[in-house]
Amino acid sequence: xxxxxxxxxxxxxxxxxxxxxxxxKEAEFTFLKExxxxxxGNLSVQIQKLKEAGYIDIVKQFRNNYPQTICRIxxxxxxxxxxxxxxxxxxxxxxxxxENGVGH
Amino acid sequence: xxxxxxxxxxxxxLALITQMINKAKDSFYxxxxxxxxxxxxxxxxxxxxxxxxxFGYRLPFDIYLLTFVAIIPQIFIxxxxxxxxxxxxxxxxxxxxxxxxxxxxxxxxxxxxxSVFAAWTPVFEDYQKLAAHPPSFRFYEFVLxxxxxxxxxxxxxxxxxxxxxxxxxGGILCWICCVIAVYTPIKIDLLLTxxxxxxAWLIPGIMIRSEFKKAKQxxx
Numbered sequence: 001x002x003x004x005x006x007x008x009x010x011x012x013x014x015x016x017x018x019x020x021x022x023x024x025k026e027a028e029f030t031f032l033k034e035x036x037x038x039x040x041g042n043l044s045v046q047i048q049k050l051k052e053a054g055y056i057d058i059v060k061q062f063r064n065n066y067p068q069t070i071c072r073i074x075x076x077x078x079x080x081x082x083x084x085x086x087x088x089x090x091x092x093x094x095x096x097x098x099e100n101g102v103g104h
Numbered sequence: 105x106x107x108x109x110x111x112x113x114x115x116x117x118l119a120l121i122t123q124m125i126n127k128a129k130d131s132f133y134x135x136x137x138x139x140x141x142x143x144x145x146x147x148x149x150x151x152x153x154x155x156x157x158x159f160g161y162r163l164p165f166d167i168y169l170l171t172f173v174a175i176i177p178q179i180f181i182x183x184x185x186x187x188x189x190x191x192x193x194x195x196x197x198x199x200x201x202x203x204x205x206x207x208x209x210x211x212x213x214x215x216x217x218x219s220v221f222a223a224w225t226p227v228f229e230d231y232q233k234l235a236a237h238p239p240s241f242r243f244y245e246f247v248l249x250x251x252x253x254x255x256x257x258x259x260x261x262x263x264x265x266x267x268x269x270x271x272x273x274g275g276i277l278c279w280i281c282c283v284i285a286v287y288t289p290i291k292i293d294l295l296l297t298x299x300x301x302x303x304a305w306l307i308p309g310i311m312i313r314s315e316f317k318k319a320k321q322x323x324x
Contacts, residue, residue, distance in 0.1 A: 005117075012112055012120065019124035024191045027128075031190035035127045064187070085121065091114045 008053045021073040029069035136312030143306025145174045150298035206258040248293040252282035259304045274304030
């Protein structure tokens with residue numbers, strides 16, 4: 001029996017964001033946008049979903065009169081990411097991966 | 105990246121995770137200016153002190169006070185770098201605190217050295233009166249090796265943290281110079297300190313600066 005992959009993380013942009021945030025202490029919205037090559041609108045929607053799931057914290061502040069959004073992964077986000085990677089490894093290790101995604 | 109939430113295959117997921125982690129690693133941001141600043145300041149102070157001893161003159165103030173003045177441009181450089189840094193890694197945070205701890209340690213070392221000097225001076229004078237010649241032990245001959253121990257520590261650790269070999273070697277060189285300076289007169293100690301500052305900070309700083317400029321040009 002395989003556990004379904006976390007649907008919050010099993011999406012291209014959200015997984016990219018979490019993978020970036022797991023590697024840094026904190027990152028600005030512009031950093032995430034630049035590294036993921038995404039649009040501001042789409043990224044906003046996806047980080048909001050991650051926030052609602054409790055996987056990231058978002059801090060909005062002003063720096064030099066410009067709005068700044070800083071994202072940080074939470075402890076829950078770290079655990080979810082680790083679980084996700086473990087599940088992926090299990091799927092791949094057992095040769096059960098298929099081309100159309102898992103658990104959907 | 106596509107606008108819709110595309111579901112990934114397991115292989116694609118793993119590839120994406122690897123790609124993003126590597127991209128995050130590449131976001132190292134350092135202008136090299138701090139290293140250049142401190143390399144110049146320490147080398148200049150040491151060489152100026154050497155010139156004072158060599159040519160028998162004295163400035164109305166201790167040239168090492170320049171290190172306190174250098175804190176002002178350092179604050180400016182740090183604020184500028186912070187402004188352009190879009191992500192902060194755990195490494196950055198650790199190394200930032202390491203340099204802060206180094207600054208505190210240098211201040212404490214200055215305090216201890218000055219206290220020892222204050223306590224040693226009357227003993228030195230009494231000895232000179234009684235023995236009619238100065239004692240062979242001169243505490244100031246051992247001061248620069250103490251500072252070289254401290255110079256080596258953050259340089260070595262920061263070099264390891266950023267996987268930047270010139271800084272690792274610079275840190276090791278500070279420790280080698282420390283050992284040599286224990287056996288050499290003060291003039292050589294000052295030369296060794298200047299040499300260490302150039303090798304540990306100035307040269308790596310120039311290398312980081314040139315990499316930074318290259319990266320900036322590529323991004324234009």
